[in-house]
Amino acid sequence: MKARPTNMLARIYLGLVLAFLYLPILVMAAMSFNSSQFYMLPIDWTFDWYVKLAHNTRLLESTRNSILVAMVTTVIASVLGTAASIAFFRYEFRFKKVLQAALFPPIAIPWLITGTAMLLFFFWSGIGRGLHAMILGHVALALPYVIIVVSARIKGFDPDLEAAARSLGASPWQVIRHVTLPYLAPGFIAGALFAFAVSFDQFVISYFLSVPGVSTLPVEIYTAIKKGFTPEINAISTLVIAFSITLLVIVSRFYRFGGDR
Amino acid sequence: MAVSDTERSPTRRRQPSNAKSIVGLTGPAYLWLIVTILLPLAAMLYFSFLSDVPLPGRDWQVTLSNYAAFFQEDFYRTLMLRSLRLGFEVALWCFLIGFPCAYVLAKTIKGRWREALFLMVIIPFWSNALIRVFSWTMVLRGNGMLERLLDWLIPGFGSLNLMFTYEAVVIGLVHSYLPYMILTCYISLSTIDDDLIDAARSMGAGRLTVLRRIILPLSMPGIVAGAVLIFVPVIGSFMEPRILGGREGTFLGTVIEDQFTSVFNWPLGAALSFILLACVLIIFAIFQPILRRAS
Structure with a gap:
């Protein structure tokens, strides 16, 4: 394994896999700067499509909706998720295993099934569709991730710190505010950003819960793709993917994907 | 509180x-x-047991006909098999491409590079799936990037016509889920002690023997977890087949979507969703012991 040729080969292979993962996105990004609507080469560089984007009210409107839904989702999911993580860490109780296992379905069941089930139930029960329904759905998807991320951080917490604070005369609320929460902060931030990313990039659930005229950016992009390719979609897609990759790189500063290394 | x-x-x-x-x-x-x-x-x-949506003014009764439709009509059975085949093929390709990649990351590359490269592999998985699938249309379409590249390498190569085919759907899905397989394999591979491999090598085991007798068996939980976690969403996919498969992209997922968004036969859609869910649950039940070990 220490022989150089194998090492070289291994690196080339890794390079090819990375090319497979990133090249389509880079091609799309390049084409969003191409003035030719038929993607002629060589690329004739232009910002026209981005300028057009700024005047596309439908896309702007749906971008606003996406940000709104993602922000509300982030607040609700991080608060509820952190509270549950604290309970899991602090207490032993009979249904703990069951509750932890119940986090699995929102992640594991195909979104098509959860999405259509939500559509059917929300419509039937009178909750209805639209942004509030999307927030309901997005929080359900984001919650398990928040709990996993926050729990990973909380594991390293030493309960003696709380006991020490208490013995020095801190009230229960002061213990939480000055000891527990500051320690949890990095996990909380990572969980919140993750929730934002999950919601902002979510397409399937939003698609089933959208009503004509009220949709999020991914739903609007999907509709536009089905109508036919235009460089304008490339432009907005490039912006969205650049944004979500940046967001995830920031998350990775707070939380190690794939556990301890 | x-x-x-x-x-x-x-x-x-x-x-x-x-x-x-x-x-x-x-x-x-x-x-x-x-x-x-x-x-x-x-x-x-x-x-899924009703004949129509139970809303005021609709005439509906309890029935088994939605499930009967699935078992009686060849159309749905063929569709189910097609979706299962898609899930199997995508998981297999992800393994073939992803396992060596995970191995290189876990065993060949060290230090800061490993962390950076690992992140580069994992991060696309969490980014926007719809846009990543869409980006393939730029590459695969007639006279797109792939055809131009091949034409430039081999003049007179002609047309591939990959867009709107079954293969295009497989390519898009493998691209979407590959990081998942790399992640799960990487986690199991990094728990294998390097000394174990060195010991086997020093006792005269060839590379292939080491792979077959040590590395593959020990990383099996990761491989199975990756395969299951890819198989399940793929058999329920509808957006990827729609965008990349066109008319060739009819699977169980797209038919379920149709029932809810264009045909408006919600009870049938609900029954098909539940049959899909049953498949998912059976798969999870079968692999549960391995999945538990992997997590």
């Missing part, structure tokens, strides 16, 4: 006074999951 009288109960185990805190802390999250996951699934199960 959060801190109960923990001072008086140093063991903090099953104290009745803790019950209020536990309910207060976990209640909101789980109430939310009940309203958004459990009740919708229950409602869908109910709908």
Whole structure:
């Protein structure tokens, strides 16, 4: 394994896999700067499509909706998720295993099934569709991730710190505010950003819960793709993917994907 | 609310006074999951046994005909097999491409590079799936990037016509889910002690023997976990086949979507969703022991 040729080969292979993962996105990004609507080469560089984007009210409107839904989702999911993580860490109780296992379905069941089930139930029960329904759905998807991320951080917490604070005369609320929460902060931030990313990039659930005229950016992009390719979609897609990759790189500063290394 | 009288109960185990805190802390999250996951699934199960949507002014009764349709008509069985085949093929390709990649990351590359490259592989998985699938249309379409590249390498190569084919759907899905397989394999591979491999090598085992007798068996939990976690969403996919498959992209997922968005036969859609869910649950049940070990 220490022989150089194998090492070289291994690196080339890794390079090819990375090319497979990133090249389509880079091609799309390049084409969003191409003035030719038929993607002629060589690329004739232009910002026209981005300028057009700024005047596309439908896309702007749906971008606003996406940000709104993602922000509300982030607040609700991080608060509820952190509270549950604290309970899991602090207490032993009979249904703990069951509750932890119940986090699995929102992640594991195909979104098509959860999405259509939500559509059917929300419509039937009178909750209805639209942004509030999307927030309901997005929080359900984001919650398990928040709990996993926050729990990973909380594991390293030493309960003696709380006991020490208490013995020095801190009230229960002061213990939480000055000891527990500051320690949890990095996990909380990572969980919140993750929730934002999950919601902002979510397409399937939003698609089933959208009503004509009220949709999020991914739903609007999907509709536009089905109508036919235009460089304008490339432009907005490039912006969205650049944004979500940046967001995830920031998350990775707070939380190690794939556990301890 | 959060801190109960923990001072008086140093063991903090099953104290009745803790019950209020536990309910207060976990209640909101789980109430939310009940309203958004459990009740919708229950409602869908109910709908799947009805002849029409149970709304005022509609005529509906309880029936088994939605499920009967699936078992009687060849169309749905063929569709199911097609979706299962797609899931199997995508998982297989992800393994073939992803396992060596995970191995290189876990065993050949060291230090800061490993962390950076690992992140580069994993991050696309969490980014926007729709856009990543869409980006393939730029590459695969007639006279797109791939054809131009091949034409430049081999003049007169001609046309591939990959867009709107089964293969295009497979390519797009492998691209979407490959990082998952790399992640799960990487986690199991990094738990294998390098000394074990060195020991086998020093005792004269060839590379292939080491791979077959040590590395593959020890990383099996990761491989299976990756395969299951890819297989399940793929058999329920509808957006990827729609964008890349065109008319060739009819699978169980797209037919379910049709029932809800264009045909408006919700009871049939609900029954098909539940059959899909049953498949998913069976798969999870079969592989549960391995999945538990992997996590």
